Amino acid sequence: MAEKDKKSKILIVDDDPMNILILEEMLGDKYENRTASSEQEAIGICDKFKPDLILLDITMQNSNGYEICRKLKSHEKLKLTKIILISSKALLKDRLFGYEAGADDYLSKPFDREELLAKIRIFIRLKSVEEIDKVKDDLINIFSHETRTPLNGIIGFAKLLKDTADVTDDEKEYIDLILEGGLSLLSLSNKAILLSNLKKGTTELSISEIETDKLVDDALRHVPQSLRHKNITVENKAANNIALSVDVKLATTCVTYLLDNAHRFSPKESLITVTTEVDGKSGALNLSVTDSGPGIPKERIDTIFDEFGVQDVAHHGRGHGLSLAIVKHVMTLHDGDVIATNTVDSSGCAIALSFPQKHFKKM
Numbered sequence: 001m002a003e004k005d006k007k008s009k010i011l012i013v014d015d016d017p018m019n020i021l022i023l024e025e026m027l028g029d030k031y032e033n034r035t036a037s038s039e040q041e042a043i044g045i046c047d048k049f050k051p052d053l054i055l056l057d058i059t060m061q062n063s064n065g066y067e068i069c070r071k072l073k074s075h076e077k078l079k080l081t082k083i084i085l086i087s088s089k090a091l092l093k094d095r096l097f098g099y100e101a102g103a104d105d106y107l108s109k110p111f112d113r114e115e116l117l118a119k120i121r122i123f124i125r126l127k128s129v130e131e132i133d134k135v136k137d138d139l140i141n142i143f144s145h146e147t148r149t150p151l152n153g154i155i156g157f158a159k160l161l162k163d164t165a166d167v168t169d170d171e172k173e174y175i176d177l178i179l180e181g182g183l184s185l186l187s188l189s190n191k192a193i194l195l196s197n198l199k200k201g202t203t204e205l206s207i208s209e210i211e212t213d214k215l216v217d218d219a220l221r222h223v224p225q226s227l228r229h230k231n232i233t234v235e236n237k238a239a240n241n242i243a244l245s246v247d248v249k250l251a252t253t254c255v256t257y258l259l260d261n262a263h264r265f266s267p268k269e270s271l272i273t274v275t276t277e278v279d280g281k282s283g284a285l286n287l288s289v290t291d292s293g294p295g296i297p298k299e300r301i302d303t304i305f306d307e308f309g310v311q312d313v314a315h316h317g318r319g320h321g322l323s324l325a326i327v328k329h330v331m332t333l334h335d336g337d338v339i340a341t342n343t344v345d346s347s348g349c350a351i352a353l354s355f356p357q358k359h360f361k362k363m
Helices: 017-027 039-049 065-074 092-100 113-162 169-200 212-220 225-230 248-265 323-333
Strands: 009-013 032-036 053-057 082-087 105-108 207-211 233-237 242-247 271-278 285-290 337-342 349-355 360-362
Touching: 009 017, 009 039, 017 032, 017 113, 032 039, 039 053, 039 065, 053 065, 053 113, 065 082, 065 092, 082 092, 082 113, 092 105, 105 113, 113 169, 169 323, 207 212, 207 248, 212 233, 212 242, 212 248, 212 285, 225 248, 242 248, 248 271, 248 285, 248 323, 248 349, 323 337, 323 349
Parallel strands: 009 032, 009 053, 053 082, 082 105, 233 271
Antiparallel strands: 207 242, 242 360, 271 285, 285 349, 337 349
16 A cells, blocks of 8 residues: 555444444544454554554443543553544533543534544644654754764864964864854754753743843853854843842843844844833833844744744755744743834834743842
8 A cells, every 4th residue: 555545543442332333334444443342452452553543432331431541641652642532421521531531532422423524634634743743853852962972072173273373364264164163053953952842841940030130141141252243232221120030041041042133133333232121011021132133024023933933944044943932932931921023113123031020029
């Protein structure tokens, strides 16, 4: 069978032969089907069959359907497999029990054939999308981890070469290009790993206090040397009497990325301004970085914080579309937000980190 003709796999778990016949008739020959009448049989089949979707009756005589659902969802090979519970119970509490057990959807008997097939199509498509996303995340992680060691070697030896006494000016220029390229790739690797960890939801905040002006000063020290040739002036107007209670490392990373972004899009001999302001309506503290660049095109305002949010992947310039996505995730972890706006006279863009009241205090 050609790959494009490969059928999606469905496992029917039910101890009533009549119910199984009805479901098999509804599914027809569009899917590759298997059946099981108990928890042990279902798990045994899943090990080799690896279904895309499971239709699970929760009212079997000798089994607890909710418990079967819970065990199937905890199975390593079935993390992305979708489960639709089928039951004659139609109360809200029954549905909630199902969702708590890990079910993706719930159908009450009697159900319509077209509704069942529509749900199956949707959830199999969703599983396919999630599998693709997982492959992308795994590839990015593998690339990032595998490149860090050789990149550190390249950067380290390039620095040693640059400090060698008999290196000519032309050779130093070539070494600087090697260093810049290596550091850029290392930065991409680090960003990919950080974004992956943030997306997994496994990042725990380590909260401590830092004054806003110190946060900005610390971030400025992390702006790449390669961006400082523009002779851009940075005015740090962040108030020194406001203390943020945040994950200082992640918050510094966010401000660094905003400053890095502002340097990239601002012309030479221009100005970048950092300010803090308490919003009179929401009470949130906005720490803003305003550049002197061309501003954000209107069509990109809503997607500027998307992962790989570049206008043209094939021809985009420097910057990998990861920085602002990381900033968005970090601010979400702090129950805050990040907001991008163009200046009134369209002479630049302002990106603000918006922290809720619980994360700051005036000293």
